[in-house]
Amino acid sequence: MTAAESTAELGAWVSGVDVPEEVLDRLSLVLLDVFGVTAVGAAQPEQRALRAAWRAPDGPAPLVGAGTCVSTDAAAWLNGIALVSLELDEGNKYAKGHPAAHGFPAVLALAAELDSSGEDTAAALLAAYEVASRFGRATSLKPGAHPHGSWGVAGAAAGCARLLGLGPDATAAAIDTGAGMAIAGHFDSATTGNPVRNAWMGASQSSGLAAARMAAAGMARNTGTAALSLGTLLGSFDVGELTAELGVRWDITHGYFKRHASCSFTHPAADAVLALRAEFPAAAITSILVESHVLGAGLTSETWSNRLSAMFSTPFVVATAALTGQVAPDSALDDPQVQALARRVRLVAADDLTARLPAERAARVSIGFDDGTTLASEVPNPVGDADHHPLSEPDLVAMLKTWLPRQPGLVDRAVAVSHELPGLPRVGDALRGLAGGAEKELN
The missing domain is CATH 1.10.4100.10 (2-methylcitrate dehydratase PrpD)
Structure with a gap:
């Protein structure tokens, strides 16, 4: 046809x-x-x-x-x-x-x-x-x-x-x-x-x-x-x-x-961080590794010039979620702690997560701490998806x-x-x- x-x-x-x-x-x-x-x-x-x-x-x-x-x-x-x-x-x-x-x-x-x-x-x-x-x-x-x-x-x-x-x-x-x-x-x-x-x-x-x-x-x-x-x-x-x-x-x-004021590709990582947040002191974080599908792997910027660019920065979104518990329309863009933590966020593409598109937009997050321990979480879709904790x-x-x-x-x-x-x-x-x-x- x-x-x-x-x-x-x-x-x-x-x-x-x-x-x-x-x-x-x-x-x-x-x-x-x-x-x-x-x-x-x-x-x-x-x-x-x-x-x-x-x-x-x-x-x-x-x-x-x-x-x-x-x-x-x-x-x-x-x-x-x-x-x-x-x-x-x-x-x-x-x-x-x-x-x-x-x-x-x-x-x-x-x-x-x-x-x-x-x-x-x-x-x-x-x-x-x-x-x-x-x-x-x-x-x-x-x-x-x-x-x-x-x-x-x-x-x-x-x-x-x-x-x-x-x-x-x-x-x-x-x-x-x-x-x-x-x-x-x-x-x-x-x-x-x-x-x-x-x-x-x-x-x-x-x-x-x-x-x-x-x-x-x-x-x-x-x-x-x-x-x-x-x-x-x-x-x-x-x-x-x-x-x-x-x-x-x-x-x-x-x-x-x-539920987050940010690009949907950043949501699974933010959700994974929020799922762990009660288990860690934010001040002790030394690194955050985010693994994403190929569609979201390019949102790597550790700096942002306005709210729009921040909403398309996985480091900003993850750091904000870790430190404040939310990514809201009025989340601070100039918080020194958020800026410092964002520089410790690394975003990479994972082939196994890409293979799960389009049914899943998954992410894995591994958080490292100053005592050498790590916490990890994986989510298959953002919270709010019809297939994953719909709102x-x-x-x-x-x-x-x-x-x-x-x-x-x-x-x-x-x-x-x-x-x-x-x-x-x-x-x-x-x-x-x-x-x-x-x-x-x-x-």
Whole structure:
């Protein structure tokens, strides 16, 4: 089957998809995470500065947690970048990235503009996730490429097309157009702390909206461009992954939620350290050896220039976890003890751990002490993965209220909307309520 034929099959599926009962609870949980994590990101000083510089016009779509509603496109872009700014957004190890973050902000902004039904909005969100994940499975990016803003744009386009009520052919054209709008971002932008890496997710929302609108106008075509853009140019592309077990396997049920504000590749090492933490005096640590799979073995920097680069430094994450017991959105970046311990962290690739991908993203940690003793721990996946100590709604709510101490009511509202949305006759007012109070009060 060609890329165009597979995309056509996806278009037909998306245009008629409804949310099956077996995934409704998981969709609600992912939606809660998106709402909450976006609000956490929106509360950061740099996000407040960005909103001020953007000067977005008033409109129908909420800036989640920011106390205002703006135009659809501005909300999609600004919520998208806020969602990923602290590395707390939901992800999927089989997609090799973040399907929800690629398209949920665009779908939600458009749903607020259209005042769509809850049934249609939920179906569009599910379509955005599943299509993005399938394109993520199909795409093997070249070494050095970052997944933000590449394969997931097709999911954003699919969700927006479903919300616009496009037919099978137009939906396929929207998906194909989204696949042709991929960003070629380098992974080093993350490790060196360049926020353009976050902007790629804002661009994914804008491109998804544009692709669906082009299809609605009759301008878009399905030519199988993903095989060229995501394949020939950016890596390789396995067309079969687009339709494998379509409508039977639901990738949204296989994702992970984050409890650490850091790249998911650092989480297993942090979890392994935290599992041992009660057994050692941090001051006595002389060395920490972290063994990881090949995907995470490059996050070796012992220095960081800002929070983004720190979140992509395994030495920072491991040292912070060992010394403070958490890796939070406000973990100190300039703690001399953390900096000193980070210089004693060594990260290496282990072939046996790489062989366990993608089902496991494992890590081994060995901690040496000044008396010559060592402690070791191995974890198969990060805590919060669907296959390893998955996080429940109470877990997410507790974390979000910790991260949003000044907005507990917003978290409660997000819980309510995440449950009620599929059954609402219209979603506009409910979504706009997630903007919260006046921005001057929230920030």
